[in-house]
Amino acid sequence: MTNHWIDLQNTDCALIIGSNAAENHPIAFKWLNEARRKRGAKIIHVDPRFNRTSAQADIYIKLRPGTDIAFMGGLINYVLTGGYYDRDYMLAYTNAAYLVNPGFKFEDGLFSGYDPVNRSYNQDSWSFQRDAAGNILTDPTLTNPATVWQLLKQHYSRYTPERVAATCGMTVEEFLQVASLFAATGARDKTGTILYAMGATQHSVGSQNVRSYAILQLLLGNIGKPGGGINALRGESNVQGSTDLGLLYDSLPGYLASPTSSLNHQNLTEYNKNETPAQGYWVNKPRFMVSLLKAWYGPAAVAEKDFAYHYLPKRNAAKNYSYINLFEDIYEGTIKGLLCFGQNPLVSGPNAGKTARALAKLQWLVVADLWETETAAFWKAPGVNPAEINTEVFILPVAAAIEKSGCITNSGRWLQYRWQALNPPGQAQNDAWIVHNLCLKLKGLYATSLQAKDEPIRQLYWPYGAAGEPDLNQVRLEMNGYTVADGMPVSGFSQLQADGSTACGIWIYSGFYTATGNKSQNRNNVDDSGIGSYPGWGYAWPANRRILYNRAAADPQGQPWHADKAVIWWDGLRWTGKDVPDFNASLSPTAAGGNKPFIMLPDGVGALFGKLKDGPFPEHYEPYESPVANQFSSVQTNPVLKPLTTALNARGTSSAYPFVATTYRVSEHWQTGAMTRNLPWQAELMPEMFVEISETLAASRGIANGDWVIVSSARGEIKARALVTKRVKPLPVNGQLIEQIGLPWHWGHQGVVTGEMANVLTPNIGDANTMIPEYKAFLVNIRKVV
């Protein structure tokens, strides 16, 4: 989230798109209802299915799964042609006036530089024009056809209300109703917020969906202000924390790139040179990187030895190591063992039939969980013959959240400590205990090794105490950062150094655990900011800032654009106001960089023209599996997707699988169901796997409510109960009626109640930038069980 949960109360209009917030993030609605009560805010919900969020919204419109860019492009076009944007904000705080390389082009669905063989772009022509000194050329009149502004207008002029409506399966009136409501937040005294989650990201164009929100919000001047922003409603309670800590294969803690085996990362000097921009806050990256190495390798991290940079594993830059490819490698036998902590991938991963076959190829599998999950018990699933499986499975019982204490980070970036309520049962241990003791055992095994390849394990700095319970305060100190000489905590990331004198496990958290205490335990529920900043509650990274980019809530001279939407302002000496400035607190608006709010970008302005793998502007492409032709160009699917062509990765066609399917959650269950289908009182609320279909589809296939049906895709088929409902409707797409099928994905073969897995049906295709699977739009067929 750029903003935070409580800040939703400050909005004038909430566009909930790609999220069922009422069901999956109920607390969001507490604050949205506050906004409605206090300010008469309007809530818009855009979703293929009418659900509990739709029921709470002022306006609901349905849209065909996978067509969000068409819809958002339509909104951008509406704002541009209608003049609803905040011109001053946009001119000062975005790259609208930049002149783009004359070689840049967009023709029939492709940007310049496309390489059809490698299915990727050479981005050279997506650069900006510069003068001899290297400064970017601009045209503040915005009339030059090479300006980002003109290119943006041209690009989205194709997103007419008619074409948008015909692609998304809505009426022009419905589209215009939403457009006029949200566009009104371009006014200075208004802000609009966008709430999104998996309905936006789980697509082959997921990252560009989010980019489209950024463009719209920058045009309307909605970033940095109370009640504005782009708000990702994160999933598991600590999913924000795990991303912060470098859970993804391509990042180290604090969003530093994980090094590759390429020449430009061959040593720390090269890494720093190639990863550190010339301008913007990331010029400090070497301080964060060296402090991280110092935290991890302690005394072995010395300047003469590149701070032990050579101990870090180096990935192959050309290879993607995310979920889909990981399981591909398991299936192919390249990966032989799997440690599975708090994940149930047989039920949660796409193309479950292949996941099951992959698990059977492992030599060993360790599952650290509260339950014997489907993944742990894959060898005894219905239809599987255990005699044919050689995988050795170990189950480590783990303490649940309430059986241990520790800090988690919510969607609003707030670190909040939770105190242990119960002791774990039986042999269950907390995850930190397991990792600590596993690491000590490994270190013991390698203690006398003289081989260079074992050095990273031997030299790993592990100051968390002897076998048994680890010293978590030592972990907190390391995360916060300390001065090496005396082991005293630093007060924040501005103190971190690149010379090895400081250590820090995650620079963005620096400041949460200092000499004055563990701020994630702060529980002061007094808010004197008037906008719900609650600075004394928990600790928001970075530096306890609650609204990111809040410098943009003030005009270039440093005064609030509007008193009702003020956050910070320049008082003549410093930035002050209702939140911690997300800016250098003493940098005057008239000083160099003093009017550039987007401090994490080298040029300090928001990117209307950006750089993702699939283009500088989001463009509509159809999902990997779609029943219709793309109305926007002759390029059917995202041109930089790289589908797996190996075994068991079939792609379905609309002749065999005519219906659009999407998967989703319900309030009554949690994820793969391990946490809910094992609890009788929870399980009985939603005991059976079901699929939602429209009355018209039911009639055409002779299906009655409650019948058993078979849903099939190119990957497999599952049995479920039909839920025939008015909440799901066929969509009028370009003169054709497209039926959709909604599938919850909470069932599996373990637990008190069992059911078949929706993910048997889903495709092994991921977003071009992140590889998140396209769980939200694929093709299926349905028939009644006779």
Ligand SMILES: Nc1nc2c(c(=O)[nH]1)N[C@H]1C(S)=C(S)[C@@H](COP(=O)(O)OP(=O)(O)OC[C@H]3O[C@@H](n4cnc5c(=O)[nH]c(N)nc54)[C@H](O)[C@@H]3O)O[C@H]1N2
């Ligand atoms: N009770 C409960 N709460 C949960 C969870 C849970 O399992 N149970 N899971 C947690 C986790 S980890 C996460 S990530 C979040 C997920 O939270 P959400 O993203 O809200 O969850 P979903 O239900 O998967 O999807 C949201 C909506 O996207 C819609 N949708 C599908 N395709 C499209 C599309 O192409 N465009 C648009 N605009 N919408 C589409 C679906 O119909 C669905 O209503 O929930 C968290 N909260």
Ligand SMILES: Nc1nc2c(c(=O)[nH]1)N[C@H]1C(S)=C(S)[C@@H](COP(=O)(O)OP(=O)(O)OC[C@H]3O[C@@H](n4cnc5c(=O)[nH]c(N)nc54)[C@H](O)[C@@H]3O)O[C@H]1N2
């Ligand atoms: N079709 C489809 N598939 C999806 C999605 C979708 O929308 N559609 N959504 C995707 C999303 S957003 C997500 S986040 C994933 C989730 O996928 P998973 O993470 O695989 O699903 P969970 O059921 O949340 O699994 C968490 C496991 O952790 C265990 N657990 C709980 N607490 C602890 C603990 O403290 N320690 C340990 N070690 N274990 C614990 C639980 O018992 C459970 O087995 O699924 C993805 N899969």
Ligand SMILES: [Mo]
């Ligand atoms: Mo999630």
